Structure formats: structure tokens, C-alpha cells
Amino acid sequence: MGLMERDEKLLKDRKILRKIDLNLAVQSRFFVAANILLFLFVASVGNYYLLHPVVTAVSGAALLVLSAGLFYFCIRFDSTYGAGPARWRMYFMVLQVGNSLCMGLFCAAVIWLDKLAVNAFLVTLYMVGYSAINNVEWSPYDQRNGIRLFCNLVPPIAAFTVLADINGLTIAAGLLVMMVMLLRQSRLLSVRHWDNVRVHHELHTKARDLAQAANEAHSASQFKTEFLSNITHEIRTPMNNVLGMLALLDDTELSAQQRELQNLAVHSGEGLLSLIDDIVDFSRITSGQVQLNESVFHVKRCIDQNLELLGPRAHEKGMELSCTYEQDIPVRVKGDQGRLAQLINNLVSNAIKYSDGTDIVLHVSMSKVSEQLAELRVSVRDNGKGIDPVMQDHLFDAFSKQLTTRDVAQAGTGLGLAISKGLAECMSGDIGFKSSPEEGTEFWFTVCMPLSTQQAQKLSLNKELLNKRVLIVGAGGGLLEALVSQLSAWDMVVESIAGDGQAHALIAEADEADRGYELIFINMPVLQPMDLALVTDLQSMAPLKTSPKVIMLSSLAQRADALRTGMEAKLSVDWLSKPITREKLCRVLIDTFELDQPEETADKQDAASGEMVGRRILLVEDNAVNQMVAKGLLNKLGYVVTSVVNGKEALGLLEEKEFDLILMDCMMPVLDGYETTTALRDKEAANEASVRIPIIAMTANVVEGEQQRCLACGMDDYLSKPVNIEELDAKMRQWLGARDSESERQESSLKSA
Structure with a gap:
């Protein structure tokens, strides 16, 4: 009863009951046919129609009528079942029990008439097999199956008992044990059947609920995407108006206080716009809706352009920003240039905001995964204070950091690294970091990019600059590393000294030894007053055998100061603004040594x-x-x-x-x-x-x-x-x-x- 109470709902489920009844109807056709064949075999081969005509006629007529009814309900299952499942089930069960009772009585008659002859054993063996095989099919209806088993086996048991000899009683006892075992098996099969039905029903229900939840989530995601699209459009439109008007206001005559307020408003508007972009990007990443725009682009040019945009921000905080490239990096790749630039921008911006160091160095390398695919690795290293060990385990989690007043002032949202991690993974790459207290931090990321089949010719000045002697004065860290790396790639002989105190003597000594310097780079440390003493000394020196060209390395702000004060016009030097990129360095060398400009470096856009x-x-x-x-x-x-x-x-x-x-x-x-x-x-x-x-x-x-x-x-x-x-x-x-x-x-x- 416990099982029936638990599964009362399932027992009333029409779909489940129809499936069970259809299976019973299909199987019953074969067993009804087998009953008829057995009866015909015993009646004809065993000569029962001659020896016992009355028993044969009565049993045959009853079996034929009951079998005809069963065949009708089996063959016309759809129509008869559709007219009323409960009525079909009642008629079908009555006919099945009647058929089983008819076969059981026929078996008892054969045993009673033939005693322990071959026909009796044959019919008994068939009834045992018939009952056992049907036990599986009838397991869903345990109680009705019990009635069927009684009708099948009780008459033969009674007949063998009536014989009253040792053989008959032994067979009767065996059949009784078999019936008890079949009844127990029927009970177990019924429990297992309904357990399986219940589990299947629950799984089906859960699958349906999951599908519904997935559809709801998809609908919610679509709604969120549409909402973000609309709300960002609505926010950006007034933001465009605000920032545009502020840009026009910048061209009017403003007092110093008004200028300061105008600059503050511009910075606040740009910060708000950046926050909107971060939220939109984070939403796309978490919902898996990031779309990568694949195009062919120039790897080094993409990175250099980002450095030029970020350079002034680094210089404002007294930081040098530079980049080194490993040799043999393919010029062109296929990928999302905008997302790669966003990754670099996020990591470099974080270093500028939080490192409190003086030097930020990017290192770029690329390794081939296959003939058509390469893995680009970019690392951003600073020499700042490092990352607090408490924060390191949750660094890539959104909003994981505890915002301080300083963070708020620097417009930190806590989303930059979470977005970077999502973007790197979207581009089949990875991201990580290593940090040591007071020694600095290195963030790195990798992305996989297909190689372009059309590789541009790499920029080369080797012939013109071969073995030219170069002295670098006042540069250190990543700036010196980047400068030496690129100049050495053009087969120039490079030396460097940390300060300009001994530069005068070194230049004179080298010139005396007939190994004078043909080019001198003089670095102007950012956020420090311009010291042009070395340039003045060089101009006042006695004529040298090798007259060196001088290139000043300065920030854009320092260059502007030189122009404003008229200092640039007084000095016969060339200027190179930091951060140093490959193309800017190439251009200044071409101008300094009056070389022929390589075709691939021509600025076709400006010319056109x-x-x-x-x-x-x-x-x-x-x-x-x-x-x-x-x-x-x-x-x-x-x-x-x-x-x-x-x-x-x-x-x-x-x-x-x-x-x-x-x-x-x-x-x-x-x-x-x-x-x-x-x-x-x-x-x-x-x-x-x-x-x-x-x-x-x-x-x-x-x-x-x-x-x-x-x-x-x-x-x-x-x-x-x-x-x-x-x-x-x-x-x-x-x-x-x-x-x-x-x-x-x-x-x-x-x-x-």
C-alpha cells in the first residue's frame, strides 16, 4: 500500500498507463496464439479429440471464444482504448483471467485423465513457462497478476494432489513453491517497475524544467542585451553633448578657475564613459555574448599605437613606458585588433594607476602553435610596490578589491582585470601575474591568432646603419632595454652610460682613439627640469674627427616646453618623443642621417x-x-x-x-x-x-x-x-x-x- 500511495499520481497518469497497456496487448497476441497451438497439438497428436471428445470440445470452444475477444482488443487497440481506457482495461483483464483459468482447467483435466503421462508433463511444463514469462509483462499490475497466476497454477496443483500418490504430491509441492516464488517475483518486479517509472518521470520533469529555465535565461539574456543597447545609446547621446560642448568651451576665453573647472568636468565625463564601457563589456563577457571581429592587422603597429596613447599618462606620474619585441615576430596576424588593444590598455593603465613605480616595460613574444596558428604573449612589468598577498587570490574577480579614497580618485572600478581575463579566454588564451613586495609586478596574457598569408616586408635600415657607433646617455631600465634592442637589430654598435657627468670625457676619448660616436641619444628624465648642459658642452667642444649627431629623448610635455621657451631653435639637435616606438625611431634616424625613406615606412595616408x-x-x-x-x-x-x-x-x-x-x-x-x-x-x-x-x-x-x-x-x-x-x-x-x-x-x- 505504501508504494501505491507514493505512486498514486503515476498510477493515474494516462500516458504511462497507455504505454503499459499497449505493451500488454502486443505481448498477449503471441501468448494467445501459443495457447491455441498447444491445445491443437494435445488434442490432435495426443488423440484427445477421440479419447475425450467432451473435454476437448468444451475446452476448445471456451478457449476459442476467449482468444477471439483478446485478439479483438489487441488488434483494435487504438480505437477500443481510445473509447475508454478504464473500460478497455477491465474487459482485457477479465478475458486474460478467463483465458488463464481455461488453460489451467484444461491442464488439470489432462493430468486427471492421463495421470502422469507424457501429455500431462508437457502441459504442466508449458503452464509453468507461460506463467513465468508473463510475470515480467504483467509486473505493473501486481494484484491482477496474482489472480492470473492462481488461475494458471492452482488447477494443476489440485489435480496432482488428487492423484494421491508420491509422484503427484511431489509435483504438486514443486508447483506450489514455483507459484509462491512467481508471486514474490511479481511483487519485486512491480516495485522496480514503478521505481523506474518514477525516476524516469522525475528526470523528464527536471529536463523540462531545465529547458524552461534555459529558455527563460536566454530570454533574460536577450532582454539584458537589448536593455544595454538601448540604455548605453541613451546615456552616450547626452554624454556626447556634454563632452562636445566642453570641447567647444575649451576654445573660448576662460579664466584660470574656469579652465580648471572645465578640465575637471571633461575628466569626470570621460571617467563616466569609461565606467559605462566597462559595465557593458563585463555584461557581454558574463553572458557569453562577446563577438570577435577578425581582421588582418600589424601586431607591432597596434601595440605601438597604444603605447603612444598611454605614454602621456605614464609621464604625468613620472614613469617611463617602453616596449621590447622578440625577434622574428610575424608582421601581420588575423584577429580582433580592438580587443587586443583593450587588453594592453587595461594592464598598462593598472600599472600606471597602482604600481607607484618609475618604469613600465612591455615584452612581446610570439610562438607558433601550428603552420597557420600562433600564440601571442604580452607581459607588462613594473618596478613598483607589488600587490598585497591578501588580494592576490581574488585579483581577477569582479569588484573584489576594497576601494580606497585613492582608488576612487583614480576612477578604479574593479572590473578591469575581470574583463581582461574574460577577453583573454574568449581569444583562446590565458592571463596571470607574479608579484613580489617592493620589487614589482608582472602581468601577462596570451591569445591565439591565425597568421596572415600575406606578410608585409619588415622594415629594414641595416645597410645604411651598419656598424654606426651609438652612445646612449641617461637612459635606464626598460627604456634602455628597448632602445638597445631595436638599434642592435639594425646592426648598430651601442654603448650606454647612466649619467652625463663623464659623457664629455668619454666622447673625446673615443674620438681620439678613432672610434668616435656617430650618434648620441640624450635622455631627459620625466618630471625633471630640462638639463641641456651636455648638449651645450658638445657644441662648445673643439671639432671632433667624427662629428656626432644628437637626438634628445623627451616626453611630449618637455618638447612643448622647449618649443615655448625657444630652446629648441637654439639647439641643432633632433628630438624623439617617448614612449619610443619602432616607427618613430626609424623616422628620426632617416631624418638625422638624411637616408632614403623605405617604401613601407611612407605615410601613405597623409600623402593621399x-x-x-x-x-x-x-x-x-x-x-x-x-x-x-x-x-x-x-x-x-x-x-x-x-x-x-x-x-x-x-x-x-x-x-x-x-x-x-x-x-x-x-x-x-x-x-x-x-x-x-x-x-x-x-x-x-x-x-x-x-x-x-x-x-x-x-x-x-x-x-x-x-x-x-x-x-x-x-x-x-x-x-x-x-x-x-x-x-x-x-x-x-x-x-x-x-x-x-x-x-x-x-x-x-x-x-x-
């Missing part, structure tokens, strides 16, 4: 850009404040701007006037940026336009995949709001220059034709 002033720009923007900001920035850059508020007006205006470039907002009423671009590109294709108008998306929507959507509809580039004036200028020059080059090529081809 030409004069930008007076170019006609169409601004498609529905927000009035955004229009004002964009117009102010474009006018400041010297462009002539015409603005419209939606795509329909833009298409109409393009019928009347010609423009050199279009800045297109994406989300507008009437006709949005995507539809407008598609319509314009279709028109250009239909008219076979000779020149394609560049279209740059300018939108506050920074959700993952937005840039691909813009490019897919026919736009040429993408700018996210708030727009930085330097980035806007670079994009404009890039595409206007590219258009000039295209026009020149077409004119040239027409003339030649």
Missing part, C-alpha cells in the same frame, strides 16, 4: 589626404544638440558642413548638391541611417557612379555587432559617440584622402584610354 580645408560634408543627425556639437568640431577642422535631420532629407539633398563625405547617424525618424545608406548605394550602383561617396557612421549605439551592421549596409567606417576631435580628424583625412586617390586613378585611366 591633401588639403582638407573647405571640403563639403553632409551631416545627417536628428538631435539638435548633437548637430551643434558635430558642426562645431567640423568647423574647427575647416570643413563646410550642411546638416539634415533624417535620411529622407539627405537623399533629397544629394540630388541637388555634391558632397565629399557623409557623416550618418544610425537611429533617426522617417528614414534611419541603415536604410538611407542602402538606398544611396543602390542608386550609385544603378547609375554606375564614377566616385563612391564615403559614409562614416556616427552613433551612440556601441552594442556588440553594431559596427558590422553599419559596414554590411554599405557604410565605410564607424565612429562611436562621444566623438573625439582627433579621432574624427583622422577618419575624415583617411576617407577624403582615399577618395582623392581614387579620383586621380580614374582620371589617369581615362587620359590613357
Whole structure:
């Protein structure tokens, strides 16, 4: 009863009962046929129809009627069961019990009439096997199966007992033991069956619940993505207005106090924008929705560009920032350049904020995983105070650090390393660190990137600079390491001294020994007054056999001071701003020694850009404040701007006037940026336009995949709001220059034709 109470719900489950009943119906057809065959064999081969015609006729008629009813309910299962499962089950059970009783009585009659003859043993053996095999199929209905077993075996047991001899009693006792064992087995099989049904039902229920939970989670994730897309767009639009107006305010006459307040407002706005970006990135990573934009890019150039952006921030805190590369790093790889730059930016920014050191060094290496795949490893090492051991176990957890007043002032969110870890793992890499108190910290990450099949020729100045003697004065740490590494790669002979106290004597001594220096680098330590004594001494020295060229290593702020004070004009030296990158170093060496510029170092973008002033720009923007900001920035850059508020007006205006470039907002009423671009590109294709108008998306929507959507509809580039004036200028020059080059090529081809 306990089992029946526990499984009362399952016993009423129609799906489960139908499956059991269908199995019984299928199996019963074979056993009913077997009963008929046994009866026919005994009646014909055993001559029962001649010896005992009455018993044969009565048993045959009863068996035929009951078997016909069972066959009907088995063969017409779907229709009869559908008319009423309970009624079908009742009729079927009655016919089964009747069939079993008929076979049991027939077996008893054979035993009583034939005593212990062959027919009696044959029928008895069949009844035992029939009962045992059916026990498994009938196990779900334990009580009804017990009745069936009684009907099968009690008549033969009674018949053998009536014989009243030792053999008959022995067989009767054996059959009784067999019946008890089958009843016990039926009970056990029934318990196991319903346990299995219950487990299967629970698993099915859990699987259904899990599927429902997964669907709900997916829906929630989609809702979160849409929410982030909308909310970041809505936040970035006013942020664009605020920062744009502050940029325009910077061009007006402000008092010192107003200038300070304006700078504070700009820094606060940029900090808020950075926080928004971090939250969006962290949300994408945790939900597994990061999409990597694969493109071919130049590894060293990507890293060098990031260093140049981060350099002024490091110099403001009195830190040197430099980078060393291992030899034979492939020039081009396929991967997400933006995400790689973000990883580097996060780690270097953390070193600038928290290390309190004086030197930050990046080391870049790459190892081949296969012919088409390589692993890029970037480490960021500082010589600061190290990381508190208490924090090290949770360093990559989001919001794991205890924010101090200093952290808040430095705009620390606690998400940078968590985002970096997620990005590295998304790019099939890893991230880690090692730190020693008061000795510094080294963070590293690896990412896997396919190698590009088109490798650009590596920049080389070996022939012109072969064996030129170089002296480096005042540089140390990572700066010296990076400088020596690159100069040695160009086969120059490099020496260095820590300070300039003995530089004068060393230079004179080397010149006397006919191994004079042809180039001298003089480092200006950041946040220290400019000391040009060595340069003055060199200019006042007696003429040397080898007249050295002098290159000053300075920060951008120090270079600006030299320009403002007129000091640069007084000195016949070249300047190289830190952080030192490979291309800047190459450029200054070319200028210093008046070498032929290698083709791969030419700045094709600037050469092609030409004069930008007076170019006609169409601004498609529905927000009035955004229009004002964009117009102010474009006018400041010297462009002539015409603005419209939606795509329909833009298409109409393009019928009347010609423009050199279009800045297109994406989300507008009437006709949005995507539809407008598609319509314009279709028109250009239909008219076979000779020149394609560049279209740059300018939108506050920074959700993952937005840039691909813009490019897919026919736009040429993408700018996210708030727009930085330097980035806007670079994009404009890039595409206007590219258009000039295209026009020149077409004119040239027409003339030649």
C-alpha cells in the first residue's frame, strides 16, 4: 500500500498507463496464439479429440471464444482504448483471467485423465513457462497478476494432489513453491517497475524544467542585451553633448578657475564613459555574448599605437613606458585588433594607476602553435610596490578589491582585470601575474591568432646603419632595454652610460682613439627640469674627427616646453618623443642621417589626404544638440558642413548638391541611417557612379555587432559617440584622402584610354 500511495499520481497518469497497456496487448497476441497451438497439438497428436471428445470440445470452444475477444482488443487497440481506457482495461483483464483459468482447467483435466503421462508433463511444463514469462509483462499490475497466476497454477496443483500418490504430491509441492516464488517475483518486479517509472518521470520533469529555465535565461539574456543597447545609446547621446560642448568651451576665453573647472568636468565625463564601457563589456563577457571581429592587422603597429596613447599618462606620474619585441615576430596576424588593444590598455593603465613605480616595460613574444596558428604573449612589468598577498587570490574577480579614497580618485572600478581575463579566454588564451613586495609586478596574457598569408616586408635600415657607433646617455631600465634592442637589430654598435657627468670625457676619448660616436641619444628624465648642459658642452667642444649627431629623448610635455621657451631653435639637435616606438625611431634616424625613406615606412595616408580645408560634408543627425556639437568640431577642422535631420532629407539633398563625405547617424525618424545608406548605394550602383561617396557612421549605439551592421549596409567606417576631435580628424583625412586617390586613378585611366 505504501508504494501505491507514493505512486498514486503515476498510477493515474494516462500516458504511462497507455504505454503499459499497449505493451500488454502486443505481448498477449503471441501468448494467445501459443495457447491455441498447444491445445491443437494435445488434442490432435495426443488423440484427445477421440479419447475425450467432451473435454476437448468444451475446452476448445471456451478457449476459442476467449482468444477471439483478446485478439479483438489487441488488434483494435487504438480505437477500443481510445473509447475508454478504464473500460478497455477491465474487459482485457477479465478475458486474460478467463483465458488463464481455461488453460489451467484444461491442464488439470489432462493430468486427471492421463495421470502422469507424457501429455500431462508437457502441459504442466508449458503452464509453468507461460506463467513465468508473463510475470515480467504483467509486473505493473501486481494484484491482477496474482489472480492470473492462481488461475494458471492452482488447477494443476489440485489435480496432482488428487492423484494421491508420491509422484503427484511431489509435483504438486514443486508447483506450489514455483507459484509462491512467481508471486514474490511479481511483487519485486512491480516495485522496480514503478521505481523506474518514477525516476524516469522525475528526470523528464527536471529536463523540462531545465529547458524552461534555459529558455527563460536566454530570454533574460536577450532582454539584458537589448536593455544595454538601448540604455548605453541613451546615456552616450547626452554624454556626447556634454563632452562636445566642453570641447567647444575649451576654445573660448576662460579664466584660470574656469579652465580648471572645465578640465575637471571633461575628466569626470570621460571617467563616466569609461565606467559605462566597462559595465557593458563585463555584461557581454558574463553572458557569453562577446563577438570577435577578425581582421588582418600589424601586431607591432597596434601595440605601438597604444603605447603612444598611454605614454602621456605614464609621464604625468613620472614613469617611463617602453616596449621590447622578440625577434622574428610575424608582421601581420588575423584577429580582433580592438580587443587586443583593450587588453594592453587595461594592464598598462593598472600599472600606471597602482604600481607607484618609475618604469613600465612591455615584452612581446610570439610562438607558433601550428603552420597557420600562433600564440601571442604580452607581459607588462613594473618596478613598483607589488600587490598585497591578501588580494592576490581574488585579483581577477569582479569588484573584489576594497576601494580606497585613492582608488576612487583614480576612477578604479574593479572590473578591469575581470574583463581582461574574460577577453583573454574568449581569444583562446590565458592571463596571470607574479608579484613580489617592493620589487614589482608582472602581468601577462596570451591569445591565439591565425597568421596572415600575406606578410608585409619588415622594415629594414641595416645597410645604411651598419656598424654606426651609438652612445646612449641617461637612459635606464626598460627604456634602455628597448632602445638597445631595436638599434642592435639594425646592426648598430651601442654603448650606454647612466649619467652625463663623464659623457664629455668619454666622447673625446673615443674620438681620439678613432672610434668616435656617430650618434648620441640624450635622455631627459620625466618630471625633471630640462638639463641641456651636455648638449651645450658638445657644441662648445673643439671639432671632433667624427662629428656626432644628437637626438634628445623627451616626453611630449618637455618638447612643448622647449618649443615655448625657444630652446629648441637654439639647439641643432633632433628630438624623439617617448614612449619610443619602432616607427618613430626609424623616422628620426632617416631624418638625422638624411637616408632614403623605405617604401613601407611612407605615410601613405597623409600623402593621399591633401588639403582638407573647405571640403563639403553632409551631416545627417536628428538631435539638435548633437548637430551643434558635430558642426562645431567640423568647423574647427575647416570643413563646410550642411546638416539634415533624417535620411529622407539627405537623399533629397544629394540630388541637388555634391558632397565629399557623409557623416550618418544610425537611429533617426522617417528614414534611419541603415536604410538611407542602402538606398544611396543602390542608386550609385544603378547609375554606375564614377566616385563612391564615403559614409562614416556616427552613433551612440556601441552594442556588440553594431559596427558590422553599419559596414554590411554599405557604410565605410564607424565612429562611436562621444566623438573625439582627433579621432574624427583622422577618419575624415583617411576617407577624403582615399577618395582623392581614387579620383586621380580614374582620371589617369581615362587620359590613357
